[in-house]
Amino acid sequence: MFALHPPPGQQRLPTFHHQRSLPRLPVPPLRQTLDKYLKSLEPLLEEGELAGEGSKNEELQKRAAWADEFEKGIGRELQERLIDVDRASQNNWLDDNFWIKKAYHEWRAPLIVHSNWWLLFHSDTSIPANVADSPPAQGEFGEWQLRRAAWLTMRFLDFKEKVDREEIHPDSSRTGLWFNRPARSVFNLSRIPKTGCDVLSRKPALKEPGARSIMVMAKDWVYMVEVLGKDDEILRPREIEERLAEVVRDVEERVKKGEKGEAVGILSADDRDVWAKNREYLLTMSPVTNRKALTLVENCLFALCLDAYTIPAPSSSNYVPAPIEAHVRNTATSPDGLNRWYDKTLSVIVESSGRAGMMGEHSPCDALIPSIIVDYAVAEPIDVAAFTQNPTKAQTGDVIFDADTQAEPISRVWERVEWELDGKLKTEIEEAKVRAKAVVDDSEASQLWFDEYGSDWMKKTAKQSPDAYVQMALQLAFYKDQGFFSATYETASTRLFAHGRTEVIRTYSTDSRAFVRAMLDPSVSAEDRYKALSTAILSHNAFTRESSTGKGIDRHLMGLRLMLRDNEGEGVKLFTDPLFSKSQEWKLSTSGLSEGSRFHGTGFGTVWPDGYGINYLAGGELIKFGVESKYSAPNTDTQRFKQHVVDSLREMRQVCEEGAALSAKL
Structure with a gap:
């Protein structure tokens, strides 16, 4: 293509x-x-x-x-x-x-299922078969999960860079006319809820907060991870992987302390007017902390959702490999709608086994554009050698997890996204969870392979x-x-x-x-x-x-x-x-x-x-x-x-x- x-x-x-x-x-x-x-x-x-x-x-x-x-x-x-x-x-x-107003932004139904689309990525041939067959235990992150997430991040950014530089030859019969204006606007973009009619965020300059970062969601916590270097170059896959590993370590430490992520993202799965009012309340009660958090979310390149589970295949399936049915469920909604931010134009979802897909907000572009981006991103399987300090000594599955790794030190250019919540907002989150789960449970999404x-x-x-x-x-x-x-x-x-x-x-x-x-x-x-x-x-x-x-x-x-x-x-x-x-x-x-x-x-x-x-x-x-x-x-x-x-x-x-x-x- x-x-x-x-x-x-x-x-x-x-x-x-x-x-x-x-x-x-x-x-x-x-x-x-x-x-x-x-x-x-x-x-x-x-x-x-x-x-x-x-x-x-x-x-x-x-x-x-x-x-x-x-x-x-x-x-x-x-x-x-x-x-x-x-x-x-x-x-x-x-x-x-x-068009955007009448077809999308004035529609008040929740984005989850009703408006957002989903794509299921092909399996990565570099991931050992036993990882898919025996993924990490429920609640645990996987080494190949982080590796694939880092590799996909690099490939998405590589596509963005090529489009920004106009380096993809415009085959007028196909590519040139598919790469229209939305191909440039899907990154660093988010839908913002407003009463009666939503709006799209403006494209931030790279110097603005969050613009050089991806939003990583893990167990409902939100992190910003910088993926562009000081000269705006794309970080090496090994560097991205290390930063993701540091985030995962931080999540695991918080879990050990008995902390639990506040699922603010679930508010974006709600009725648009309800979410608009809750967003306004978030900003009113904390104009500094919550404004900073929302600015980071809206400015970031795209969302990366790391799920600490792999949904098992159902006992039976009709005209499709059973694992694909589980893949649909998680990519379209997750089992309960959690660990997602539905307003982001692009959300890459990676399960603990490395199984991956993407869900996206529909208004900035139709699914054709993201499908072209994904086609490029998954065209090359993970290059294991790219994740080692010395490529000649590459070892399958050698993911950097431990603090005593021999890899050269990498600065911790990531941060927690903090929220200030009161009792009212916590109640709103719990009620939004119930409504989102009802939407998820009512949706019979499936695949047919003929x-x-x-x-x-x-x-x-x-x-x-x-x-x-x-x-x-x-x-x-x-x-x-x-x-x-x-x-x-x-x-x-x-x-x-x-x-x-x-x-x-x-x-x-x-x-x-x-x-x-x-x-x-x-x-x-x-x-x-x-x-x-x-x-x-x-x-x-x-x-x-x-x-x-x-x-x-x-x-x-x-x-x-x-x-x-x-x-x-x-x-x-x-x-x-x-x-x-x-x-x-x-x-x-x-x-x-x-x-x-x-x-x-x-x-x-x-x-x-x-x-x-x-x-x-x-x-x-x-x-x-x-x-x-x-x-x-x-x-x-x-x-x-x-x-x-x-x-x-x-x-x-x-x-x-x-x-x-x-x-x-x-």
């Missing part, structure tokens, strides 16, 4: 070379958006007609009349207001003015686009699971535009509905099913291209609605129509990343409490799905849905093999 040097014969270009010439995100033509919106309603109305809710044609004509009325009336004025916003925006009408075929077979044999193929499998699986269709959200990236973020691909369409109906009708032949699949995939590919090239509809519709002046009594039938809301009930919320060969999996929480959140990595021979739903929802079940996905993929393979063969004979 990474090209540190240009191909032979090509000029070296700075990483963000192509970003400087990207076009502005357009405000789509009003009629274009209205026509596409009306088209997206057709499958909803077709299902409504089957359920006796009225004639599809009559209901569609009603909405078409409202659309015409809107276009000729207030819609024209809203469009011009939005164009004025665009003309006044430095980079992008959507991102400069609305290894019977992958994107290679889809392209070569089925002759289909892998992403659209997977989306059709999810449509079929959802209907089997629920017995009805749902509006479906798939993420499309608008990285082709300056400061582009995302747009919606409305996967549920007339053609995807027809495909599912064909698959469930025993009277339909394999050939006709294959034709229905091919038609649905062609339509989906067209939707994807349109959404990625500034011709999507959902961001535009949102912008138009935001132009309404409620205080002047402006209203729109099209927007108050229950079908308008139903067309955006994303009970199936999906997103695909790259092949993800260096990830064990990914995931995010469902948007609707009675829906599914699906992230997937379509590899050549293996497709990895991250599936999340709520135990409290009576109609959803993650394990059941996984089985439906497997069944759907198997049935689609049979259809492709039989249907394509029959079509070839004609």
